[in-house]
Amino acid sequence: MTNHWIDLKNSDVLLIMGSNAAENHPISFKWVTRAQQRGATLIHVDPRFTRTSAKADLYAPIRSGTDIVFFGGLIRHILDNELYFKQYVVDYTNASYLVGPDYDFKDGLFSGFNPQTASYDRKKWNFVTDDKGVTLKDPSLKDPRCVLQVMRRHYARYDLKTVVNVTGMPEDKVLAVWNSFASTGRPDKAGTILYAMGQCQHTVGVQNIRALSMIQMLLGNIGIAGGGVNALRGESNVQGTTDIALLCDNLPGYLPIPRATWADYDAYVKAGTPVTNDPQSANWWSNLDKYAASLLKAMYPTADHKEAYTWLPKIDDTKVVEYSWLSLFERMYNGGFKGAFVWGQNPCAGGANAGKNRKAMATLDWTVVVNLFENETSLFWKGPGVNPKDVKTEVFFLPACMSVEKDGSVANSGRWLQWREKSARFMGDSMSDGDIVIRLFEEVRKLYKAEGGKHPEPILNLDTAYLKDGAYDASALARRLNGTFLKDVTIADKQWKAGQQVPGFAALQADGSTACGCWIFSGSYTEQGNMMARHDRTQTPEQAAIGLFPNWSYAWPANRRILYNRAGVDQAGKPFDPKRAVIAWNGEKWVGDVPDGGWKPGEKLPFIMVREGRGQLYGPGRVDGPLPEHYEPFESPLAGNPLSPQRVNPTALHFAHEEKAVRDPRFPYVCTTYRVTEQWQSGTMTRKTAWLKEMQPDGFCEMSRELAAQLGVRNGDQVVLESVRGKVQVVAIVTPRLKPFTVMGETVHQVGIPWQFGWGQKKNATFDSANLLSPSVGDPNTGIPETKVFMVNVRKAPSGKQG
Amino acid sequence: MSENKGKTFFIDQTRCTACRGCQAACKQWKKLAADETVNTGSYQNPPDLNGHTFKLVRFNEVEVDGKLKWVFFPEQCRHCLEPPCKMMADAFIPGAIIQDEVTGAVIYTEKTKELDYQTIREACPYDIPRKEESTGLLTKCNMCIDRVRAGMLPACVKTCPTYTMHFGDRDEMLAIARARLAEVQKASPAALLADSDLVRVLYLCEVHPSHYHHHMVADAGNASDRIGPFSRRALLAMRPLRTG
Numbered sequence A: 001m002t003n004h005w006i007d008l009k010n011s012d013v014l015l016i017m018g019s020n021a022a023e024n025h026p027i028s029f030k031w032v033t034r035a036q037q038r039g040a041t042l043i044h045v046d047p048r049f050t051r052t053s054a055k056a057d058l059y060a061p062i063r064s065g066t067d068i069v070f071f072g073g074l075i076r077h078i079l080d081n082e083l084y085f086k087q088y089v090v091d092y093t094n095a096s097y098l099v100g101p102d103y104d105f106k107d108g109l110f111s112g113f114n115p116q117t118a119s120y121d122r123k124k125w126n127f128v129t130d131d132k133g134v135t136l137k138d139p140s141l142k143d144p145r146c147v148l149q150v151m152r153r154h155y156a157r158y159d160l161k162t163v164v165n166v167t168g169m170p171e172d173k174v175l176a177v178w179n180s181f182a183s184t185g186r187p188d189k190a191g192t193i194l195y196a197m198g199q200c201q202h203t204v205g206v207q208n209i210r211a212l213s214m215i216q217m218l219l220g221n222i223g224i225a226g227g228g229v230n231a232l233r234g235e236s237n238v239q240g241t242t243d244i245a246l247l248c249d250n251l252p253g254y255l256p257i258p259r260a261t262w263a264d265y266d267a268y269v270k271a272g273t274p275v276t277n278d279p280q281s282a283n284w285w286s287n288l289d290k291y292a293a294s295l296l297k298a299m300y301p302t303a304d305h306k307e308a309y310t311w312l313p314k315i316d317d318t319k320v321v322e323y324s325w326l327s328l329f330e331r332m333y334n335g336g337f338k339g340a341f342v343w344g345q346n347p348c349a350g351g352a353n354a355g356k357n358r359k360a361m362a363t364l365d366w367t368v369v370v371n372l373f374e375n376e377t378s379l380f381w382k383g384p385g386v387n388p389k390d391v392k393t394e395v396f397f398l399p400a401c402m403s404v405e406k407d408g409s410v411a412n413s414g415r416w417l418q419w420r421e422k423s424a425r426f427m428g429d430s431m432s433d434g435d436i437v438i439r440l441f442e443e444v445r446k447l448y449k450a451e452g453g454k455h456p457e458p459i460l461n462l463d464t465a466y467l468k469d470g471a472y473d474a475s476a477l478a479r480r481l482n483g484t485f486l487k488d489v490t491i492a493d494k495q496w497k498a499g500q501q502v503p504g505f506a507a508l509q510a511d512g513s514t515a516c517g518c519w520i521f522s523g524s525y526t527e528q529g530n531m532m533a534r535h536d537r538t539q540t541p542e543q544a545a546i547g548l549f550p551n552w553s554y555a556w557p558a559n560r561r562i563l564y565n566r567a568g569v570d571q572a573g574k575p576f577d578p579k580r581a582v583i584a585w586n587g588e589k590w591v592g593d594v595p596d597g598g599w600k601p602g603e604k605l606p607f608i609m610v611r612e613g614r615g616q617l618y619g620p621g622r623v624d625g626p627l628p629e630h631y632e633p634f635e636s637p638l639a640g641n642p643l644s645p646q647r648v649n650p651t652a653l654h655f656a657h658e659e660k661a662v663r664d665p666r667f668p669y670v671c672t673t674y675r676v677t678e679q680w681q682s683g684t685m686t687r688k689t690a691w692l693k694e695m696q697p698d699g700f701c702e703m704s705r706e707l708a709a710q711l712g713v714r715n716g717d718q719v720v721l722e723s724v725r726g727k728v729q730v731v732a733i734v735t736p737r738l739k740p741f742t743v744m745g746e747t748v749h750q751v752g753i754p755w756q757f758g759w760g761q762k763k764n765a766t767f768d769s770a771n772l773l774s775p776s777v778g779d780p781n782t783g784i785p786e787t788k789v790f791m792v793n794v795r796k797a798p799s800g801k802q803g
Numbered sequence B: 001m002s003e004n005k006g007k008t009f010f011i012d013q014t015r016c017t018a019c020r021g022c023q024a025a026c027k028q029w030k031k032l033a034a035d036e037t038v039n040t041g042s043y044q045n046p047p048d049l050n051g052h053t054f055k056l057v058r059f060n061e062v063e064v065d066g067k068l069k070w071v072f073f074p075e076q077c078r079h080c081l082e083p084p085c086k087m088m089a090d091a092f093i094p095g096a097i098i099q100d101e102v103t104g105a106v107i108y109t110e111k112t113k114e115l116d117y118q119t120i121r122e123a124c125p126y127d128i129p130r131k132e133e134s135t136g137l138l139t140k141c142n143m144c145i146d147r148v149r150a151g152m153l154p155a156c157v158k159t160c161p162t163y164t165m166h167f168g169d170r171d172e173m174l175a176i177a178r179a180r181l182a183e184v185q186k187a188s189p190a191a192l193l194a195d196s197d198l199v200r201v202l203y204l205c206e207v208h209p210s211h212y213h214h215h216m217v218a219d220a221g222n223a224s225d226r227i228g229p230f231s232r233r234a235l236l237a238m239r240p241l242r243t244g
Ligand code: SF4
Pocket: B025, B026, B027, B029, B030, B054, B055, B076, B077, B140, B141, B142, B143, B144, B154, B155, B156, B157
C-alpha cells in the first residue's frame, strides 16, 4: 500500500477491483464502511458478485483477464474529456517527457521485440535527452512525441464499444464506473484503488498494476490522504517477506539480486545504481552502495564487504523468472533437484498446476516440510491416486510453532512493522522458524568444517549471533535489521559509538562501518528501543485530521505513513487539498506526516524512488512494454485478441510443451479461483479450527442460473470441473451472483472455484484443490502464475449428489 | 422492567459484510461444539440455529427494484422486553427461564431441561430456542451475561470489524439506531428498525424484513417499526399454540 488501512476512511471514491476485500480482508471494511458513512462511493468491479459487491454502491461485472481493456478505456476517457489533474500531471508525472524515435507500437508489439528470445530490447523505449543527459520535456503536453500524446495514440483503440465487447461489462456500468472514479481528478477529491491477487495473478499482472497506477497519477491521487495504489496483502506477513526478499529477484530492502556478470562488488553497485543528471531528482537509489555494504556487513560483520559480495549466490544472465516458482517446479518435474525445503507453503494444493507439483515432488530423493500441521504437500506420497510404494521421496516433517507462540514483527499492508510478544507456549516438539533455521544452519556449518566442500566461505563465515539462552531471539535479529554502527562514526557533528544502533537509513555508510540487514527497516529498533512495539496514540491536530498515528508501531520507510506525500502539495508546499493535508510546509518546516525527504518545497521532485523523480505514466523499466497493453489470457474463449493480432503477452512465462485451451470446445467456460473468508490459504491451519470448517466445509463451484439450467445442474448438486490439466469434483452453488457475459457478440459463461479445499480438508473428501485445474503460465516480470483465469468444462457428476 | 432501562444491541445490517466473525466468536467464547457440516449450495452454515449455534449469519440473495442484493442477517435471540418464552415457561416450571434485572437479558437455566421444547420454541415469535441434544438443555444467546456483568462487550460485538454490532444502554442504543435509520432512509426510504419497541436487539433493515428471514419480525405480515400498542401478551395470544 502507498497508504494504510485507516486512511481508506479519507477517500471519496473507492474502487475495489481484483480484490474481494470484504471477504479476504475483513478488517479493511472497518475503514471502507467509515468512508461510506462519510458519503463516499464504493465501486466493485469483479467477475463475481461477492460479499464486497453486496456492500458496494456500484457493482460492475467484468470477464476475467480483461482489466487492461477496462483501464485503457478509462485512460482514454480521462484524456478525451480532460478529466485529469493538469498541474499534477505536468509537474509530477512524466507526461511531458519526449519519447525517442526508436519507440514504436505495431500489431500488438512494442519496438525491439526479439522473437527468438521472446524478449524486448528496452533501449528502444528510451526518452530523448539533451546534451547533459536530462530528458527533454514539453510541459504544454502538445508535442506529439510527449508521453501524454503517445498514450493518447496508444489507447485510441480502447473505445467504449471495444471495452464493452471485450470485457463483457454492460455499457451503462462501464460509463458509471469511469465517471464516478474520474470525478476524483480534482484537487479536493480523493480516489483510492484497492486490489489484490485479482490484478496480480495474470500473465499481464504487472501491467495491470501499472495501468491502475497510471490512472491514479492522471487523477492526482497518489501522495494524498484517501488516495493511493493499495495492494491488500493477505498472508499475515507477506509484506514483510517481500521486504526481506523472499523473492527470486532481489535482496532485502529491494536491492537487486547479484548476477553472474556482476562479478565483483563495484560492478554490482555500478549496475544497480541509477544515474540522473536532473538536479531536481533525488534519485534515492543513488544510495544503493550504503545499503548494499551495510547488508553485507550484517551478514559478515568481520569480513570486508567487497569480499563478502563474492560469497553471495548469483543468478545467471537469463530472465529472472527462470528462478521463480513455476520454473522451479518445471525443473523439479524434470528431475532437476535432489531435495527441497518446503517452508510454510503447500504447493501440492496452493500452487498453480498442483497436479504437476505433486508429480514433481515425487522426483525428489528427500523433502523437508516445515509447517504447523501436515498438509497435502507433507502427505503428497499418500494423496489421491498415489501408491506410497511408488514414491521414493523421503519426507521429513518439522513442526513449526505458530505466530502467537513466538516474538517478532509482522508487517501489515500499510507497511507498519508491528511487534508481537509471545503469548502462548509452543506445543510438543514444535520450534520457532528462527530456531529451526539456525539449528539446521549450524549442522550444515559443522559438516563444512569437518568435511570441507565447494565454496565454503559463505557458510563458514555467516554471522548467526541471534541466540539468547540457547534459543533464537527475534529482538537480536530485529536490531540487526535496523542497523548498528560497527565503528565510531561522526555524522553531522554527532558522535556515534561502535555498537550503537543507527538512528535510520540516512546514517548508513558505504565504507563498511555500519551493518544493516534491511535498510528500509532502519529506524525500527534504535537506541530509543523497539519502535515497532509502540502503542502510543499521541498525534498532532494535522495527524488527527487524517487518522495518522505516528507513534503507533513503526512504518517503513522512516515512519512515513503515506508514500510520495510530496506529490500531495504544490511547489510551495501547500496541500492540494487543505482539508486532508498529509504534509504541509508551514514556512519553516514540514508538518503532518514524515515527508518523502526533508528538502524545502519545490526543491526536489516527489517520486524519489524513480530515477528522474516523476511518476512514470510511461514506464520503460518493465520487460513487457512501457505502456500496458491488453493481451488475452493464455487460455481464453477467444481465438484471437480483439485489440491486436498478438493474442497473448509475447514475453510471458510459459512452457511450450504444455497444452493450452484456446477457444477449445472441450473447455468452453472461463474459470477463476479465489478464497473465502473462513479458510486461510490452502486451509492447512483453518481446517483444524472446527468453528471455521463448520462454516465452509467443502470445495464448491459458483455458476450462473443460466449455465446451470443449460447443464441440468441444481443448487447443491455435485459437479465435475475439468481443464487440460486435471479435474475436481465439488458442490455447485447456483446463484444469480454470476451472470453470463456477452463477449464479441457471443455468450461466455464464467464459473469460479475457491482453491482452499484440498483433499486434506476432511476425511474422505470427494473434492480436491482447484489448482489441479490452473495452468503453469506467468507474468514475465515476476513469474506470478495466471491462476485467475483459465478454461474448463463443467458437467454434472455421475452420482449427482454428494456421497 | 421499564422499557428504557437495561441493555440493548443495535445491529446495523447495512454495514454487515457477513464475515461471520460474530458467529465464530460466539462459539469460541461459549465453547460451543461445531458440526461436521456439508455445503448444501449456500454459504450459510450450519443451515440453521441449533443447540450449539446461538448466532447465525443468514445469507439471502434477493432482487429489490430490479437490483440484486445479497443480504446478511446476523441472527441471535432478540431478548424481548416482555419475553413470551419466559411467560410460557413460567406456566410450567417457574424459574426455568429468567430475565436479568439489570440488563434485561433473557437467560435459560438448567431447569430448561424440564420444559417441553416445542412449546417453548413455538412461544418465541422469532423461532430462536433450540434444544441441545447432548445435555437436554434448551439453549440460545444469553447476551454474554458473564462478560456484560464483568463490564465487557458481548463476544460477537467485540469481534465485529465493521461496526455493524453495537451494545450499550438501551436509551443510547435507541438514539444511535434512530439517527442511523434516518441517515439510511435518505437513500432507502423503506428502511426500518425491526420491532424496536419490543426487543433488545435492534436490527436496522435496509430492505423489507422478509428479505432477511421470515422470522426477522414477530409478525411478518405487519412488519413495521410501529407495531404499536400490541403487547407481547397480545402477540402471544394471536399465535396458535401447540403443546405436547
Ligand atoms: S451476545 Fe454472546 S451469546 Fe449472544 S450471540 Fe453474542 S456472543 Fe453469542
